[in-house]
Amino acid sequence: MPLPYLRALFRWAQVPAVSHLGLIALMTLLSASQLTWVANGSPHNMEELGSLYMREDLLPDDTPVVIIGDVHGCIKELNQLIEIITNQLGDNVHYIFAGDMVAKGPGSAEVVAKAIELNASCVRGNHDQRVLTSRYFQDRNLPIDPTLPSGLGIKETHWEIAQAFSPEAIHYLQQCPLVLKLPAQYQGLVVHAGVNPTKSLANQTPVELMTMRNMLGDQAVPIMKEGRPWFDVWEEAVANNKIAVDFEGLERIYYGHAASRRIQDLPSSLGLDSACVTGGQLTAVILPGNQLVSVDCDVYEIKIQK
Numbered sequence: 692m693p694l695p696y697l698r699a700l701f702r703w704a705q706v707p708a709v710s711h712l713g714l715i716a717l718m719t720l721l722s723a724s725q726l727t728w729v730a731n732g733s734p735h736n737m738e739e740l741g742s743l744y745m746r747e748d749l750l751p752d753d754t755p756v757v758i759i760g761d762v763h764g765c766i767k768e769l770n771q772l773i774e775i776i777t778n779q780l781g782d783n784v785h786y787i788f789a790g791d792m793v794a795k796g797p798g799s800a801e802v803v804a805k806a807i808e809l810n811a812s813c814v815r816g817n818h819d820q821r822v823l824t825s826r827y828f829q830d831r832n833l834p835i836d837p838t839l840p841s842g843l844g845i846k847e848t849h850w851e852i853a854q855a856f857s858p859e860a861i862h863y864l865q866q867c868p869l870v871l872k873l874p875a876q877y878q879g880l881v882v883h884a885g886v887n888p889t890k891s892l893a894n895q896t897p898v899e900l901m902t903m904r905n906m907l908g909d910q911a912v913p914i915m916k917e918g919r920p921w922f923d924v925w926e927e928a929v930a931n932n933k934i935a936v937d938f939e940g941l942e943r944i945y946y947g948h949a950a951s952r953r954i955q956d957l958p959s960s961l962g963l964d965s966a967c968v969t970g971g972q973l974t975a976v977i978l979p980g981n982q983l984v985s986v987d988c989d990v991y992e993i994k995i996q997k
């Protein structure tokens with residue numbers, strides 16, 4: 692595991708020094724399902740361990756924050772959106788990408804280059820992860836693992852993006868955590884797909900955070916035809932004071948991933964994926980104030996009705 696990830700892990704675990712004892716303490720903090728995933732050899736998981744946790748250090752307290760929904764390689768629309776925000780707020784803005792910056796649209800490399808140029812933060816989406824997983828296999832000359840979880844399986848497009856990406860672009864995606872805690876005044880966090888309201892923040896799994904759409908009982912599922920939208924369950928949990936202790940002060944969840952649901956602006960959650968790549972809009976929210984800004988998008992992918 693690269694050293695920066697270890698450092699992030701130990702910072703999260705509040706283990707003061709990188710040591711064998713620290714590593715043991717860390718492993719006991721990981722949930723059983725995460726350990727199983729590691730043990731099964733899904734290789735991207737090892738790279739991801741260090742990114743499971745929040746990079747609070749990346750977020751300045753005194754700068755407006757702009758969270759951008761799923762870009763999916765739509766570089767023209769991203770540039771238009773940033774131009775509108777720059778005209779309104781100037782350059783002293785901290786951008787956060789809510790995941791799925793890459794794949795489907797025409798400009799994955801350009802979008803990541805723009806994020807690097809902006810010194811933007813990010814959370815990792817399932818498509819970003821699929822590119823990282825592809826690169827992992829390519830670097831080691833390994834065949835694709837056919838048992839990857841639903842929503843994280845590799846398609847040709849992820850494989851090709853990974854082959855074409857520079858080391859800098861890959862590194863950018865690698866350092867995107869699964870959860871990003873916002874500065875305290877916003878009382879929220881950013882995640883790609885959603886959170887499982889029945890569990891603590893510390894016990895969320897990478898698969899849930901990157902792929903979930905609904906809750907079926909206490910299970911997060913990546914599909915919409917069973918169960919209820921996870922954010923409905925979350926809203927009820929917040930309203931009834933039923934969230935885990937480590938979510939307190941982080942009640943408003945900003946997320947992407949749910950293109951077919953478009954903007955979902957609820958008291959304790961805001962869905963920002965307005966389906967740019969299939970000809971919808973690219974949307975951002977400005978904090979403080981929760982102002983939504985959108986641009987219309989060309990059609991890059993035809994949505995297949997399932």
Ligand SMILES: [Mn+2]
Pocket residue numbers: 791816817818883901947948949
């Ligand atoms: Mn997604």
